[in-house]
Amino acid sequence: MVEESEQDFSKKLEQLYRNEFRRVLATLIRLLGDFDQAEEALHDAFKAALEQWPQQGIPENPRAWLVSVGRFKAIDKLRRDSRFDTFDEIPAQLDIFIVNPEDEQDECLEDDQLRLIFTCCHPSLSVEAQVALTLREICGLTTEEIARAFLIAPKTAAQRIVRAKAKIRDTRIPYEVPAHEQLPERLNSVLQVIYLVFNEGYSASSGHVLARHDLSAEAIRLGKLLMELLSSEPEILGIVALMLLQDSRRAARTTSEGDLILLNEQDRALWDRDQISEGVALVKCALSLSGFGAYTVQAAIAAVHAEAPSADKTDWREITGLYDVLLRIYPSPVVELNRAVAIAMRDGPEAGLALIEVLISQGQLEDYHFLYAAQADFHRRLGQTDQAILAYQHALKLAQQEPERRFLQKRLAELHNK
């Protein structure tokens, strides 16, 4: 056997951690019945792996190994702590000592993530708490990353998570997939969470790396899992379609240096045709069902882009029409901004500029750099260099992500050189 370097091994472990920790945690929560104990057990299991695997090699089924080591570490702790407990507290925890072989079968483990999703998105938790908890416990984001994604202080996010876990424990929210008749109403917050996770992966809220592919892939995977369970729900099809269609452009949306490439400048040959055909088929299916919503309409917009042979040949009439529908289903200033961009493509930059000026005069989206980037782009296309520079500078002040900042700086440099 070729001896592996220590570096290769630690890389392998890191990869394994990223692939497995969510599933292992979801199962440990079921086995231990407590989020905090499960997280500690997860931490201890990976610590043990880090110590033992370099000598003993990676076990054949690392996930089962981690679950079982995590469970025994937790039992160990309970035994040690039990001397502080009264006798009647112990029986409640006894069932974790019983190892049921079915517990560790792959099918059961697969379902654990779904159980965890529905528990994290339980209606007795606030929506903010559901989202924060799901992102941390299922997707493995840190509290600080969640705080950045929601533009709140880390301590606020931390308290949401602490309180949510306390509520799950105190009100004994069951760790289960809801019964069929409850499923649709439990679905909306789950979809919101999945889409936020996807976006965290597709365009991380700050930092140097634009795309964190594993998160997007995880969101798509979770969406597809839900789709299997609830194939008659159009919005699940819609959200999976939307994610697939956006993800299909991944390879085309950044340069090898990580710089952003706008939709109209992307090399369409790099778009993932398999994802596009899968996404388009799902959109068609979703639109044929009654009760489709905002995710399906957004997916339909993405599908029009995906099927256009070139930027010039995009059907902007169709797209603005879809934005009108979207605005009726989901009125929001961000949708208005996107509609303004589509109208500018259909009718020219003046029309877009007028709509953006309305948004600005209403004090909407003050901190949203895309608003000023769009305004700058319209001025630039109209040859209004000074106004374009001002707007790009404004956008640059608000943009947090490195690739977006570089894109804005590049545009600014081009205008200064005119």
Add this chain to the structure above:
Amino acid sequence: MKYLCLICAEKVMEQMPQADADEHYEEYREFTSNIRKSGHFVDCNRLLPPSAAITIRVRKGKISSMDGPFVETKEQLGGYYVIEARDLNEAIQVAAKIPGAARGCVEIRPIANDAQTLDVLGLD
């Protein structure tokens, strides 16, 4: 991420009956050994009582000093841990096990790791 956990309580070790202090020390021995094992430990120590504190100010190049801590409160700063945790919630879980949390309270402060701070402090 590193977090500073400041332990505050109405009584510091010097102000407790010896038997209580001894018991409390043993709790700290167990906790500290546990977080060394779990890999969360970075640094820690106990602070001498606020009566040993002196607060200084420099104004126009002159040092003026005052007895006592910067802020007088009923709860006193008695010690600290610096821990390494994956995020603020893990830090909360670890800090909740600091023995002082069951007697007084623990303030958790994320330690800065922005580029400017690291550069200025020569920490990168």
